[in-house]
Amino acid sequence: MPAVSASAPGKVILFGEHAVVYGQPAIAAPVTGVFVKVIVQPNPLKPSGSIEIESPAVNFHATRAELPEQHPLNTLFQQIEQTLQISRLPAMKIRINSTLPAGAGMGSSAAVSVAMIRAITQFLGLPLDNEQVNRIAFEVEKAFHGTPSGIDNTVITYQMPIYYVRNHQPQLIHVKEPLTLVIANAGEAPSTAEMVAGVRQRWQQHPQQYEGLFHQIGCLVESARQILEQGSWQQLPPLMEKNHQLLREIGVSSPALDKLVKAALQCGAYGAKLTGGGGGGNIVALVHPEEADSIAQQLLKEGALHTWLTTLRPINEER
Ligand code: MEV
Structure with missing residues (x-):
């Protein structure tokens, strides 16, 4: 073989x-x-x-x-x-x-x-x-x-x-327009399993509040899907901001993540939020393709340990 x-x-x-x-x-x-x-x-x-x-x-x-x-x-x-x-x-x-x-x-x-x-x-x-x-x-x-x-x-x-x-x-989501993303690492995070377990504990203590927050996130995801498939990227940044806010409320952001989200917006990103388990780890920022490199550089100066660039392309533009 x-x-x-x-x-x-x-x-x-x-x-x-x-x-x-x-x-x-x-x-x-x-x-x-x-x-x-x-x-x-x-x-x-x-x-x-x-x-x-x-x-x-x-x-x-x-x-x-x-x-x-x-x-x-x-x-x-x-x-x-x-x-x-x-x-x-x-x-x-x-x-x-x-x-x-x-x-x-x-x-x-x-x-x-x-x-x-x-x-x-x-x-x-x-x-x-x-x-x-x-x-x-x-x-x-x-x-x-x-x-x-x-x-x-x-x-x-x-x-x-x-x-x-x-x-x-x-x-599968077929994005209507290309989207350029900068991902930046804010430093070490507890494992995803620990972050998920922490949310579970708080959900058990405050079930109604947490169900409400999860529901709000779910509604926001439905809007984001529609925008990605049919709308314009300009409608995404407020949803990213709201999602980050809700993630803060469920207790999975961190000072380092909040700082990088703020820094990304100050350097010209259209929208930014934490991504994944949180507690550290990564943010994702939506940026203009021509500004992606310079925003990534500035985030490194603001304390990001590493950055990655990625683009989501409509099917007919995929290479
Ligand atoms: C991890 O990438 C995303 C979480 O929602 C955990 C999961 O979905 O299993 C935090």
């Missing part, structure tokens, strides 16, 4: 994070400039079932046998075996190369899962369709993060902007 590789992009949540865990809709898009690439090679000298995994970017090297039973990669291997109805994967070497920062809220765990599921199943000559890849990646995300909504694995599997409601088929 020849070596096979598969890649998966990063992701950004445009609207609706956290509320999506409670059944509200959310909108996410792939970030194509950063990606995980997984290469699978045969390992003919080893017995069947022996899998060596290495990920130099995070200094990870292990064999399947060494992984604890509950390890997310064990879930991934078992799910592939069950789906393909094979008793044991053959001997192989798996290398994970990534330009996607781990723990920066860009979906690195989901990207690793999606690229790995695709590479392994293609290596076996039994490629899976998007729905099957997404289903397995969701199981692995649960092993990583506890109670995820499934939006990260879904947008990364489909590699298109999506409108997503938990436990429903994603709906």
Whole structure:
């Protein structure tokens, strides 16, 4: 069997994070400039079932046998075996190369899962369709993060902007106009699982208030979807501002995130909000394409640790 590789992009949540865990809709898009690439090679000298995994970017090297039973990669291997109805994967070497920062809220765990599921199943000559890849990646995300909504694995599997409601088929969004986004990292964040657990605790203490906030976020997502598909980008900034405000109210912003959102607006971004789990991590800003580089530079001066640029394009403009 020849070596096979598969890649998966990063992701950004445009609207609706956290509320999506409670059944509200959310909108996410792939970030194509950063990606995980997984290469699978045969390992003919080893017995069947022996899998060596290495990920130099995070200094990870292990064999399947060494992984604890509950390890997310064990879930991934078992799910592939069950789906393909094979008793044991053959001997192989798996290398994970990534330009996607781990723990920066860009979906690195989901990207690793999606690229790995695709590479392994293609290596076996039994490629899976998007729905099957997404289903397995969701199981692995649960092993990583506890109670995820499934939006990260879904947008990364489909590699298109999506409108997503938990436990429903994603709906692809065809943006009407190109949108240029700057993503900026405000520093280390607690894990998404911790942020989601914190919101859950506050929701349990103040159910009515939190349900109200989630509902407001859901309404805003519906408007954003319509605008993305039919309207004009000028209508998006007030929705970004409102979404950021609601995320502050549910307690997932941080002084560093608020500072970067403010800085982005002062340097000329049309709109900005925190994106993903919050508590640190990233903001996303909507910018004029010709100002993207200079806004990214200014955000670095204002304390951002890293920035990324990405553009959502209408289908007929995609390259
Ligand atoms: C994480 O990218 C988005 C959250 O809404 C969690 C989830 O949907 O699983 C914070």
